[in-house]
Amino acid sequence: xxxxxxKLPAEGTQARRFxxxxxxxxxxxLEDYAELIADLLASEGEARPTDIARxxxxxxxxxxxxxxxxxxxxxxxxxxxxxxxxxxxGHELADRVRVRHRLVVDVLRALGxxxxxxxxxxxxxxxxxxxxxxxxxxxxxKSRS
Amino acid sequence: xxxxxxKLPAEGTQARRFxxxxxxxxxxxLEDYAELIADLLASEGEARPTDIARxxxxxxxxxxxxxxxxxxxxxxxxxxxxxxxxxxxGHELADRVRVRHRLVVDVLRALGxxxxxxxxxxxxxxxxxxxxxxxxxxxxxKSRS
DNA sequence: TTTATTGTGTAGCCAAGGCTACACTTTGAC
DNA sequence: GTCAAAGTGTAGCCTTGGCTACACAATAAA
Numbered sequence: 001x002x003x004x005x006x007k008l009p010a011e012g013t014q015a016r017r018f019x020x021x022x023x024x025x026x027x028x029x030l031e032d033y034a035e036l037i038a039d040l041l042a043s044e045g046e047a048r049p050t051d052i053a054r055x056x057x058x059x060x061x062x063x064x065x066x067x068x069x070x071x072x073x074x075x076x077x078x079x080x081x082x083x084x085x086x087x088x089x090g091h092e093l094a095d096r097v098r099v100r101h102r103l104v105v106d107v108l109r110a111l112g113x114x115x116x117x118x119x120x121x122x123x124x125x126x127x128x129x130x131x132x133x134x135x136x137x138x139x140x141x142k143s144r145s
Numbered sequence: 146x147x148x149x150x151x152k153l154p155a156e157g158t159q160a161r162r163f164x165x166x167x168x169x170x171x172x173x174x175l176e177d178y179a180e181l182i183a184d185l186l187a188s189e190g191e192a193r194p195t196d197i198a199r200x201x202x203x204x205x206x207x208x209x210x211x212x213x214x215x216x217x218x219x220x221x222x223x224x225x226x227x228x229x230x231x232x233x234x235g236h237e238l239a240d241r242v243r244v245r246h247r248l249v250v251d252v253l254r255a256l257g258x259x260x261x262x263x264x265x266x267x268x269x270x271x272x273x274x275x276x277x278x279x280x281x282x283x284x285x286x287k288s289r290s
Numbered sequence: 291t292t293t294a295t296t297g298t299g300t301a302g303c304c305a306a307g308g309c310t311a312c313a314c315t316t317t318g319a320c
Numbered sequence: 321g322t323c324a325a326a327g328t329g330t331a332g333c334c335t336t337g338g339c340t341a342c343a344c345a346a347t348a349a350a
Contacts, residue, residue, distance in 0.1 A: 013264075015202025018177065021269045022308085025170060029337075032163065050297060057160025062338055064299065069336085081298060081345065108278065111252065111285045117277040124166045128269025132262040133253065140256045167338085174307075195327055207308055209329065214306080226315060226328060 021128065028127035031097045032056070033066050034075055037084055038094035046083045100134060101126050107137045110144065166273065173272035176242045177201070178211050179220055182229055183239035192229045245279060246271050252282045255289065 036055055040047035053063035067084055070076035075090035086094060104126045108118035129137070181200055185192035198208035212229055215221035220235035231239060249271045253263035274282070 012200065012202075014181075014200050017265050017268045018201045018203075020265065021173075024269055025173075026336075028166075028170075036159075048297080049299090055157065055159050056163045057157075058163075058337085059339060060298075061300085061340080065337070107256065108281075112281040113278045114281075117275055117281075120162050120165065121273055121275050121278050123162045124169055124273025125270050128266055128273075130262055130266050133258045133266050136253075136256055136258040136262075171306080193327075194329090203307085204309060205328075206310080206330085210307070 024128050029066065030070060030073060030075060031093065031127060032123075033070055034086065034090050034094040035097045035101070037070075037076065037086055038091060038098070041086065047085070048083050052084070097126070100129060103134060103137050103141070104129060106141055110141060169273050174211065175215060175218060175220060176238065176272060177268075178208075178215055179231065179235050179239040180242045180246070182215075182221065182231055183236060183243070186231065194229065197229070242271070245274060248279060248282050248286070249274060251286055255286060 033052070033056075036052060037047045040051060040055075044051070049063045049067060050060050052067070053060040056063065067076060067078055070084075070090065071078060074087060075093060076084055076086050078084040101122055104122040105118050108122060108125075109115060113121070178197070178201075181197060182192040185196055185200075189196070194208045194212060195205050197212070198205040201208065212221060212223055215229075215235065216223060219232060220238060221229050221231050223229040246267055249267040250263050253267060253270075254260060258266070
């Protein structure tokens with residue numbers, strides 16, 4: 001974990017926001033892995049490192065490293081040669097991520113973004129949408145249906 | 146720059162999207178720096194590493210390292226102890242980023258997101274909005290005014 | 291049951307983006 | 321003109337998230 005900067009007192013709005021983005025970036029990847037693992041567990045009954053790697057387009061070594069970060073974060077468990085599983089915390093995260101993803105995609109589509117682009121962009125956008133914004137999105141969708 | 150993965154042929158949609166997100170992430174920071182430098186040049190007449198660092202809430206060493214990446218990318222120039230300047234390419238990038246940022250903020254606000262959250266979230270979101278989505282956003286704003 | 295294929299895990303390398311520590315310029319106040 | 325303060329730059333360290341290469345385990349085929 002990166003050490004906290006020497007000066008914590010809010011240096012200004014911009015600095016605070018920039019910091020938030022950095023934090024989000026570091027969790028974005030764990031979120032993606034958690035979601036994919038939940039997905040594989042649901043559809044295949046198991047989540048193996050190689051499958052995960054293939055789905056994400058990375059090498060299996062990269063996937064395995066990410067999995068150990070998940071384990072360290074208390075999101076997953078894995079026994080050698082026996083696949084990966086999510087902890088309760090991991091499942092909760094995956095659920096939250098899935099809901100958020102759908103919401104972002106739906107809003108984009110409601111704004112007139114073609115499905116393909118909506119899905120693709122949501123993949124990046126979703127990690128930076130705050131609770132506040134999420135609520136507004138839900139509200140917006142409800143109001144126009 | 147990270148080397149290209151061995152297998153380029155699209156492994157599948159998910160892998161392609163994941164890859165796009167990774168690419169966007171690597172340019173996000175350069176975009177933020179370029180925008181800030183343009184901002185400082187416009188408002189202060191000069192962009193000094195320490196100011197940049199303060200505004201972003203990072204150490205000056207970090208800012209200086211980022212500036213040399215900007216130089217390597219052909220986006221900025223700098224002479225020792227003489228501040229940072231943007232190349233034409235850098236200015237173009239900064240302009241594009243600024244326009245995109247405004248558009249994202251405006252759309253979020255139009256969706257009912259409070260200004261503060263809209264500004265903060267846009268900081269993260271903007272880097273992942275494709276041209277297609279941007280066009281849809283512009284269209285949406287125009288249609289409802 | 292041996293063996294080939296596939297999967298897993300580890301080690302080691304790289305670049306990015308953080309940090310602190312230290313040395314060197316510049317600049318501004320006497 | 322000197323000197324202290326502020327700014328700049330470099331070096332070195334860390335973690336993350338990529339990669340390849342190689343060794344080991346499991347499984348399927350002969």
